[in-house]
Amino acid sequence: MVQHRIECVDIGSEYCPCHLAETNDCLICSHLQGKEFCDCNWRGVCVYQEYVWNGNKSKSLRSETVCEIEEKIEHEGNLTILKIKTSRTLSRQLKEPGAYVFLRDVNLPHYYDVPMSVMDADDMNEYIYIAYQTIGAKTKMLKKLNDKVLVRGPFWNGLIGIKYIKSTRNENCLILARGIAQAPTLSVIKKLNRNGCNLKVILDKGRVGKIFLSKYLKDLKIGYTEVNLMENEGELLVDSILAKENYGLVYVGGSDLLQKRILDLLEKNNCNSNLVVTNNEKFCCGEGICGSCTTFTENGEIIKACKSQMDVKKTVERRNMLG
Ligand code: FES
Numbered sequence: 001m002v003q004h005r006i007e008c009v010d011i012g013s014e015y016c017p018c019h020l021a022e023t024n025d026c027l028i029c030s031h032l033q034g035k036e037f038c039d040c041n042w043r044g045v046c047v048y049q050e051y052v053w054n055g056n057k058s059k060s061l062r063s064e065t066v067c068e069i070e071e072k073i074e075h076e077g078n079l080t081i082l083k084i085k086t087s088r089t090l091s092r093q094l095k096e097p098g099a100y101v102f103l104r105d106v107n108l109p110h111y112y113d114v115p116m117s118v119m120d121a122d123d124m125n126e127y128i129y130i131a132y133q134t135i136g137a138k139t140k141m142l143k144k145l146n147d148k149v150l151v152r153g154p155f156w157n158g159l160i161g162i163k164y165i166k167s168t169r170n171e172n173c174l175i176l177a178r179g180i181a182q183a184p185t186l187s188v189i190k191k192l193n194r195n196g197c198n199l200k201v202i203l204d205k206g207r208v209g210k211i212f213l214s215k216y217l218k219d220l221k222i223g224y225t226e227v228n229l230m231e232n233e234g235e236l237l238v239d240s241i242l243a244k245e246n247y248g249l250v251y252v253g254g255s256d257l258l259q260k261r262i263l264d265l266l267e268k269n270n271c272n273s274n275l276v277v278t279n280n281e282k283f284c285c286g287e288g289i290c291g292s293c294t295t296f297t298e299n300g301e302i303i304k305a306c307k308s309q310m311d312v313k314k315t316v317e318r319r320n321m322l323g
Helices: 019-023 047-053 088-093 137-143 162-167 185-194 214-220 232-244 256-268 312-322
Strands: 063-074 079-085 100-104 114-117 120-122 127-133 148-155 172-178 198-204 249-253 274-278 294-296 302-304
Touching (some): 079 148, 100 127, 172 185, 185 214, 232 256, 294 312
Parallel strands (some): 172 198
Antiparallel strands (some): 063 079, 100 148
């Protein structure tokens, strides 16, 4: 049986090797999994060497910082957009597609940490922008905040297939996003736009009831089509688009069900586009410790989805099989 090769999103970063190396649970390095031989999927960095050079210990966990909420805009549909003052370093680290942070009230215990995609990051002025929908206990407590918020980060595994976004240049790309998943989509659009790609953007207001990316897209001079992607009209539109034109990359921001519908359309139209999707696993710590994001490959291999980049199509299939 072919062994699944996992890529760790943190490899080579200032947070690698992480504490998983100390318990022989490194996702990448066979030595730091307690094995005698060297058998990593070489990514230009030797995690074991980094570990030894760091005094046979892991590097620090992400820090928590109390940040000012500079602006809070509440929309209908339980949508809130926060403008948060951070440091230049953190805002720069959060500019990449897939970036996210944990937020919570300074006075609440860490159980209230809630992962939030970074919609936009302005490193010149040291701001990050977060859009979230109030649904459960964590977001309801977050909504009460007006002045300060505890920010833990940076984290980067909010999307699966990040390498395709980085490597796609001067190609046609199809961008589909629904509801609150518009938030992680903005940095994808910005990156592909910078890479000279020709973007076709289709947005669905979903349960937030608003295309909150419209003003950002207007600034970027990028048009979009609005449609309900979960209804027949949306399916027919995407089907006809895929039948007419080739896309080097297709991005889907939305639920597992939406991702599966689009994957089925890609297969129906024999598209071999690279697929990028939002990472919909449940994150609690983001550091590979708590296990809330644990999932399995078809080989039964355990995966920590908060740190692992996986095969995108297999992940979409598996998540829909599990329901
Ligand atoms: S979120 Fe805790 S292990 Fe992944």
